[in-house]
Amino acid sequence: MNQGWTAVATWHWVANDENCGICRMAFDGCCPDCKLPGDDCPLVWGECSHCFHIHCIVKWLNSQQVHQLCPMCRQDWKFKE
Amino acid sequence: MAANTEALNKAWKTIVDFLSPGGRPILEVSFPEIQFQSAVDILVQNGIVNIIEDWFFENVQRDIRQRVAPNFWNYYTSTACQGASEWSDNLLKAVQFLHQVSEEYKPSLQRLESISSGTHPKNSLQTFCGVQKLSDVLITLFKAIIFAQVPNGYQEGLDHFYSEAFKVFNDTNSDNKGGGNEEVERQCDGCGENTEVCRCAQIMDRFHTVNRLLDEVGILEEVSGTSATALVHEKIQQHVEAQCKGRFETSFLESLENWLDTKVLGWLNLIYTGNRTHIGADCISSFRGRLQHFLYKTYAQVQINEFFKIIIDFPESAPAVQDLKACLEKTDMRAQLISTLRSSIETRLLHPGVNTSDILTAYISAIRALRVLDPAGVILELVCDPVRKYLRCRDDTVRCIVSSLTDDGSSELLDELIKGQPLVLDESGHSDDEDEDWEKWNPDPVDADPATASKSRRASDIISMLVNIYGSKELFVNEYRTLLADRILTNFNYEIGREIRYLEHLKLRFGESQLHYCEVMLKDVADSKRINARIKEEKAQRNEQDVVEVNSMILSAQFWPAFREEKITLPEEMQKLLEAYTKKFEALKGNRTLQWKSHLGLMNIDIELKDRTINFKVSPVHAAIIMQFQEKNKWTVEELSKTLQMPATALRRKIAYWQSQGLLKEESNDTFVLVEDHRGHTHDYLMTEDDETESAMASTQAQKEEEYQIYWSYIVGMLTNLESLPIERIHSMLRMFTMQGASTMECTIQELKQFLDRKVKEQQLMYSGGVYRLPK
Numbered sequence: 001m002n003q004g005w006t007a008v009a010t011w012h013w014v015a016n017d018e019n020c021g022i023c024r025m026a027f028d029g030c031c032p033d034c035k036l037p038g039d040d041c042p043l044v045w046g047e048c049s050h051c052f053h054i055h056c057i058v059k060w061l062n063s064q065q066v067h068q069l070c071p072m073c074r075q076d077w078k079f080k081e
Numbered sequence: 082m083a084a085n086t087e088a089l090n091k092a093w094k095t096i097v098d099f100l101s102p103g104g105r106p107i108l109e110v111s112f113p114e115i116q117f118q119s120a121v122d123i124l125v126q127n128g129i130v131n132i133i134e135d136w137f138f139e140n141v142q143r144d145i146r147q148r149v150a151p152n153f154w155n156y157y158t159s160t161a162c163q164g165a166s167e168w169s170d171n172l173l174k175a176v177q178f179l180h181q182v183s184e185e186y187k188p189s190l191q192r193l194e195s196i197s198s199g200t201h202p203k204n205s206l207q208t209f210c211g212v213q214k215l216s217d218v219l220i221t222l223f224k225a226i227i228f229a230q231v232p233n234g235y236q237e238g239l240d241h242f243y244s245e246a247f248k249v250f251n252d253t254n255s256d257n258k259g260g261g262n263e264e265v266e267r268q269c270d271g272c273g274e275n276t277e278v279c280r281c282a283q284i285m286d287r288f289h290t291v292n293r294l295l296d297e298v299g300i301l302e303e304v305s306g307t308s309a310t311a312l313v314h315e316k317i318q319q320h321v322e323a324q325c326k327g328r329f330e331t332s333f334l335e336s337l338e339n340w341l342d343t344k345v346l347g348w349l350n351l352i353y354t355g356n357r358t359h360i361g362a363d364c365i366s367s368f369r370g371r372l373q374h375f376l377y378k379t380y381a382q383v384q385i386n387e388f389f390k391i392i393i394d395f396p397e398s399a400p401a402v403q404d405l406k407a408c409l410e411k412t413d414m415r416a417q418l419i420s421t422l423r424s425s426i427e428t429r430l431l432h433p434g435v436n437t438s439d440i441l442t443a444y445i446s447a448i449r450a451l452r453v454l455d456p457a458g459v460i461l462e463l464v465c466d467p468v469r470k471y472l473r474c475r476d477d478t479v480r481c482i483v484s485s486l487t488d489d490g491s492s493e494l495l496d497e498l499i500k501g502q503p504l505v506l507d508e509s510g511h512s513d514d515e516d517e518d519w520e521k522w523n524p525d526p527v528d529a530d531p532a533t534a535s536k537s538r539r540a541s542d543i544i545s546m547l548v549n550i551y552g553s554k555e556l557f558v559n560e561y562r563t564l565l566a567d568r569i570l571t572n573f574n575y576e577i578g579r580e581i582r583y584l585e586h587l588k589l590r591f592g593e594s595q596l597h598y599c600e601v602m603l604k605d606v607a608d609s610k611r612i613n614a615r616i617k618e619e620k621a622q623r624n625e626q627d628v629v630e631v632n633s634m635i636l637s638a639q640f641w642p643a644f645r646e647e648k649i650t651l652p653e654e655m656q657k658l659l660e661a662y663t664k665k666f667e668a669l670k671g672n673r674t675l676q677w678k679s680h681l682g683l684m685n686i687d688i689e690l691k692d693r694t695i696n697f698k699v700s701p702v703h704a705a706i707i708m709q710f711q712e713k714n715k716w717t718v719e720e721l722s723k724t725l726q727m728p729a730t731a732l733r734r735k736i737a738y739w740q741s742q743g744l745l746k747e748e749s750n751d752t753f754v755l756v757e758d759h760r761g762h763t764h765d766y767l768m769t770e771d772d773e774t775e776s777a778m779a780s781t782q783a784q785k786e787e788e789y790q791i792y793w794s795y796i797v798g799m800l801t802n803l804e805s806l807p808i809e810r811i812h813s814m815l816r817m818f819t820m821q822g823a824s825t826m827e828c829t830i831q832e833l834k835q836f837l838d839r840k841v842k843e844q845q846l847m848y849s850g851g852v853y854r855l856p857k
Contacts, residue, residue, distance in 0.1 A: 005631045006573045008681035010638035029639040
């Protein structure tokens with residue numbers, strides 16, 4: 001009976017929080033330096049299971065001289081593969 | 082001594098005989114001049130020569146008062162009710178009489194002139210009248226005494242006399258004497274009589290005679306001045322009205338001036354020049370200036386009264402605007418233009434009966450027309466102020482502006498948009514510009530508002546003016562965003578080249594940051610298209626075939642305006658399709674998932690009935706409803722609403738669509754059946770408002786409500802900590818905390834008060850003594 005269907009959806013990151021712990025912007029939005037969400041401003045997860053905008057966490061890690069810690073739980077930051 | 086007195090008496094008698102005007106014959110004509118001269122000499126010897134003049138004019142005055150004036154006026158009043166023609170004849174007779182009197186005085190005056198040369202006693206009548214020659218004293222006396230008492234109807238008669246002559250003159254001098262018409266035309270245009278008894282020549286003849294005689298007496302200007310001027314003014318008015326009223330596509334100034342020069346001045350020349358003694362040609366030429374001014378003024382008046390129409394017709398009416406501009410430079414009618422235009426705009430435009438889009442169209446052409454008229458923009462500012470105020474209080478103004486900006490139909494605004502200058506908003510202050518050409522600088526007109534910079538008036542273009550109705554870009558950008566979202570979600574067209582082009586234009590105007598959200602929205606559409614293609618490709622590789630081809634529009638929720646929410650649970654087979662799509666999306670984009678807005682979207686379905694197949698393009702909700710009728714033919718609203726998990730009222734609205742299509746029928750109350758057989762059925766066609774046009778976006782009202790919820794949490798926090806607060810404090814604190822971002826709306830104290838009052842009514846808040854507190 002049906003022929004074609006154009007459906008509407010919104011996409012979301014599968015994350016355990018709504019906002020990025022660093023920039024406090026929504027994950028589904030983008031970090032303050034970006035214009036476009038999604039592919040252009042992706043999320044990354046650490047082994048501690050916290051996640052951030054990639055640009056945010058990279059900036060944070062670059063600013064840490066000695067230890068690279070997760071800003072949320074202070075464990076060593078390792079990117080989750 | 083006695084002899085001396087006798088000689089004096091005799092001499093006096095001689096002088097009296099000589100100088101007595103009219104009537105009495107002059108004695109002893111054999112050597113009159115010598116006799117007169119010797120009589121004068123005697124008076125000179127006695128040092129009383131100056132009494133001659135006094136005596137003479139005393140006499141003349143009495144004569145005029147007692148004889149001339151009554152006789153003169155007698156011509157007008159003698160016959161009781163006269164026709165115009167007889168009146169003119171009487172005028173001629175009266176003037177002839179006056180001329181005769183004047184001629185009678187002439188010899189005496191000449192004599193008097195010869196004896197009194199050079200000596201002007203200070204108290205003489207001549208000095209009193211302020212004239213050079215003794216003959217002018219006589220003219221003054223004529224004017225003073227005769228025209229001191231004007232009988233009724235004199236002025237009207239005179240007016241008629243002149244206008245009749247003007248008509249004849251105008252007719253004989255007009256160029257369009259079509260030869261073919263003459264036979265048909267039984268009436269002479271000039272005198273209004275039958276052509277056979279045309280009196281044109283007679284009228285003109287009499288007219289010339291009267292003028293000549295009056296001039297010789299020296300009172301032509303006195304008699305004809307008022308009439309001629311009034312007549313000329315009237316004619317100018319008539320001519321301008323007849324020629325120019327309601328015709329805006331051509332410029333009239335030149336032809337009007339031409340007409341003035343040939344017809345009106347020609348006519349005046351006819352009266353006042355020729356070999357006139359008392360009035361020079363320079364008088365006419367100075368009069369020309371005044372008449373020209375009058376012409377401009379009349380023309381301007383006509384155009385000002387019609388200016389509203391001119392504005393509506395712009396740019397077709399551009400010549401009229403140019404004309405008016407020229408007129409305004411020469412006459413002082415700006416204030417009148419402004420007040421007339423304002424009031425006609427108010428009565429014709431600014432009332433509830435006019436569509437907002439029509440007001441906007443008129444506003445736009447007013448901007449255009451007035452900019453031509455007054456490049457400084459002051460008139461525009463003054464006139465359009467009420468329009469702006471009015472538009473501000475209409476709800477759909479922004480929507481109208483934005484939609485006309487982006488519509489295909491109205492290219493005007495689009496052209497403006499493409500011109501693309503950055504917006505000039507009111508708030509941006511301007512310093513004095515150095516780059517402006519100082520030689521071309523002009524001060525602002527006197528009626529300009531000194532508070533606003535002239536530069537901002539001049540530079541602002543139409544789009545800025547429209548945006549300035551509200552003075553905020555945000556409102557416009559938000560409205561544009563909603564419209565854009567609506568367009569995308571009703572058309573589901575993946576080709577967005579055009580939209581992108583618009584967006585680029587708008588970005589030039591409103592700045593990049595304002596339109597960032599819209600950019601993301603368009604990118605969503607492009608991305609969705611790509612994802613759809615990828616998924617389709619994959620399917621093709623795996624040779625999968627679906628019953629329904631699902632495409633999706635995947636949106637970045639953060640950047641879209643709030644969606645209209647609607648509760649529905651789609652039938653399982655539909656759900657499965659969506660789930661399958663979600664799986665594929667998740668495989669494609671790591672860590673991301675989809676949340677379906679099941680009520681939005683567009684389904685292209687074929688409905689196979691017993692006797693035919695019908696194609697529909699409907700929303701998924703509609704499709705879900707009709708699908709239920711596949712299983713069984715009869716559903717009650719209650720059952721349906723349970724299966725689809727949607728509220729009964731919403732469901733009924735949707736069913737109404739199918740009813741109107743003749744597919745469903747309300748068999749009994751709340752029970753619907755599928756109409757399989759088309760023939761022989763009368764459908765209960767319902768006139769339903771087209772559900773399809775319902776916006777996919779939440780209404781502004783709903784959006785606002787949502788924003789207030791954010792405020793409410795802040796307000797509760799405030800009041801918990803500080804116990805009680807007046808509204809001003811609440812507002813300022815809210816501004817501090819929440820109203821900073823670009824996307825948050827501005828909230829006025831009034832709006833806040835309304836919101837708080839509602840909360841008081843809902844008993845979530847208490848208000849007493851000017852402060853708000855939370856109930857305990």
